[in-house]
Amino acid sequence: MKRNFSCIFIALLSFLNVHSSVYAEWQQEKDSVAIYVEKGFALLNNDLSKALKILDRADALAAASNDPGDRADVAYAYSYAYYVKGTYDLSLQQYLKAWEIYRKTGNKLGEAKSLVGQGLIQQGIDRNEEAIKIFTEAIEAYKQSGNAARANPAYLNIAISQIEVKEYEKALANLQTALELSRKTGRIDVEHLALNRMAQINFFRGKYDTAKELYFRILNHENPPSNWERSFAYAGLAEVYSAKGNYVQAEEAGIKALGFSKDLESLWDLERNTGILSQVYKNQGKTNEALEYLELNQKYRDSLYNQTKLRAINLLQLESKEAENLVLQSEKAAVEKQLFTNRIFLGILVLAVLLLLIVAFMFRKNIRQKEQFNTQLQNKNQTISEQNQLISRQNEGLSEMNEAKNRLFSILSHDLRSPLASLEQLLGLIKSGDFTPEEQASLLDEMLMQVSGTSVMLQNLLNWANSQLEGSKVNLEEVDLPQKATKIVKAYYLIAKRKNIEIVQQQTKNLPPVLVDRGHISIVMHNLLSNAIKFTREGSRIYISFEEREETVLMKILDGGEGIAPEKIEEIKKFNQRMISEIGTRMETGTGIGLMLVKHFLAINQACLDIKSYPGKGAEFIVAFRKA
Known part of the structure; x- marks a missing residue:
């Protein structure tokens, strides 16, 4: 639970500059919703009470104008303020309100930002898997809005949830994406946040020097970080120094972090920083100071636990109310539609009922x-x-x-x-x-x-x-296609030899078995091979090969004959009855039943036959069997 509250301020700071382009067209107005909303966002890190007062002014102006865009923007700003304050239920209400207005007005960018906010609520109560799903949905909404590069906060927050579940490699990949997008869009705040989290991952992995370098990179950045970013960075340095045994430096860094967290009134930061300082003083042998900060740490920890539990309950109640409202709205619409219909046909129905009663009584x-x-x-x-x-x-x-x-x-x-x-x-x-x-x-x-x-x-x-x-009975089982073909080829060795024909079978490895009736596949192979020998010229070759596809395995039998006329191929494919047999290369005759049997048994085994002709070179029969 300790690390989850870090998501609150990380997510907050990641959106401070989102509205700069949205409200640019209103900057010339001295007293507008856009101006007050922007001012409110600017104060969220330093003076929450003052920020809320400014947002109240923006809310009054939005109510007076009754403009959907103004009302959605104010609701979105309130959601952040409540989020910083820690009242998740009110925050989620405002996020849902803003999302609904953005959705109705077709503002895809607003939808995306509201989805990120909903994901932050889930993240704050340890529902990280659900949060990742919502952040991913937000990324898709950013793409649909034509502002895919502005999805960097969503990538950042996905990484935060992945850190919580210790998926560090995935988190680093998403942090790198957030870092690259923040540089493209000029989001310095997201860049600072991404670097802070990269440093934290290196600390968890025991790479203290790399973590220290990244923290100092933030603190010494050409664009000064916010108070929260400083608090997080100094707290991280205190952990690094403590892990390396530099307790004096750890104490200095921890005190700086605690100072920033007091200005922010962040329970999570206060709990984290007092815990770090308590451990530092304990390692130095300063028992009184260690106990003092341990008591403070326990106080903040208890407050965090109680508030978290209450917020989780409020969230569940809010979700239940939202679902209930949707049902009631749907029922209301259905009732109104029914009432409208009843008013139109009421007179007709009354007359019809009276008439039916009279007829029923008489007959x-x-x-x-x-x-x-x-x-x-x-x-x-x-x-x-x-x-x-x-x-x-x-x-x-x-x-x-x-x-x-x-x-x-x-x-x-x-x-x-x-x-x-x-x-x-x-x-x-x-x-x-x-x-x-x-x-x-x-x-x-x-x-x-x-x-x-x-x-x-x-x-x-x-x-x-x-x-x-008797009807065709199918007993499906796994069959090794090359092995079965080898047995059939041996049975035709002497017949092929008398025509001086060589049967060449492809040697394959790791070919999956097929699902077919073992007796039926024997009949199919006997007929196809017999047919190939019949039409192959003396002294030529017959090639048997196999090919694996995504769902099937192909067996190909290529004879050494003159090929088959296109009209004959169509006849074979279309007709399911006995056909007139052609004369072989040595005047061999047939019954015309063989290919009919082949098509019949392939059909009941859910296999299929294809025929290709190469004039002057031969004909190829291709059978596709299902993989086992």
Whole structure:
């Protein structure tokens, strides 16, 4: 709690020059709100009572003019005065009042300054995380106002809260930003405050010489610091000297700091400085002086605690009242709107009610009978409707199963006839014995290719039939994509070798697994690799590579064929049914089911397919799987 009250005066001094540009256009007037407000700000560090009297004069002028800008500026000045005095509840009321007027009049700069003040209240009662949020919101408001450089007090106060929670590195970064902006805008007061806090951080870290240098830099600055800045700097020097064992110098610095704090009537400074002096006298062996300042320190400490507790309670009550007022205002507006509507339609409503009463009285018995009859009829109709829906769903299921069965038999009868006939012819030729051993070996190779193609076709037909008859069930699990591809490639080694095709798979490391059904991904890879071998020229290569994206992992299969016509690519992407299969480079045929299966299983696994063609060089099939 001790350090939090430092925020009060640091924040106050950081805004003393804010109004210099806002009120410049009124300087020629001898008796104006702007003049009195500026004078009041100038006296806040030295004579608070006199400053309040001047602000009372400004308030009277603002009430007489009834100008929203004047009223907001006076409320903003009062908020600082109450803030210095230590009455947080009144200070927050004025900040909220000023903020509301600035917001309604579209004064973004005024909104930003009022937000900084609200953040200071939160900071003063140890709600540093909440204060940082409000200061950050103020920085954004400064940017929207076109005065981003004037956000230096907000950066300074963010740093103060970060010091309280011991985030020194973040605090130093924000202090450096505040220092740079203060030099751009000519804010000497903010520069002094930032240097004071940098010195304090160095003291906390045990860098006493650096802290001492920074404190003297403030005290010897070409632009003299304010009384509070002197008090803070001398108190800091007293701590540095005491830590280094230079108690005489520590005593001198502490007495100077105490003198400035008495002029300021700052409880926090008085408590801090008496505590430092008590410790200095104790280290010197001056027991009486040490006890004297210890008693004063305890007095100020008790006063701080009691006032802080009371202010925190007042703040919570004020927040509750503000919320209650907002609710009441909203309810009031709703009631007024409703009353306006009622006045317009009151006569119509009265006539309508009378008419309804007469009709209800005349047809009461008839209506009851109709209601009973309608209820019974509705119940019966609902029962019939439910039964019809059940029968309809069952018929649709039976129809789909019957259609799938017919499609399965049609495909089996059509697509098995051709390869079996070819095998029968080849066996007949071999049996005739009219061929040399070399020709027989060639025929056996041809038979092997036919058997392999037929096997792949049967597997695809079975997969397709299963998905049609039983529905597609997905069992998602993590799958290592390169490892799975390696297994599939091995299965096609001999088939590729017979066409003198080399399959080159990219070696990858740290590729994340994908989320997919392990059986479905096997079907997809088998069909894509089989398709690539089918259309790759003899002696060419097939490349398999992988690429990690933000949410997906890509598998790319690039064949060594002639590419695919654009219209064929569109056909593959658009149609979800069996297509006419193209002839391969060695006259291989297919069923046209493979790519249909690929698209089907990719869709139910939430993966997608893309196709790119490089005329004369090949076609690339790209599959995007979700990361696990």
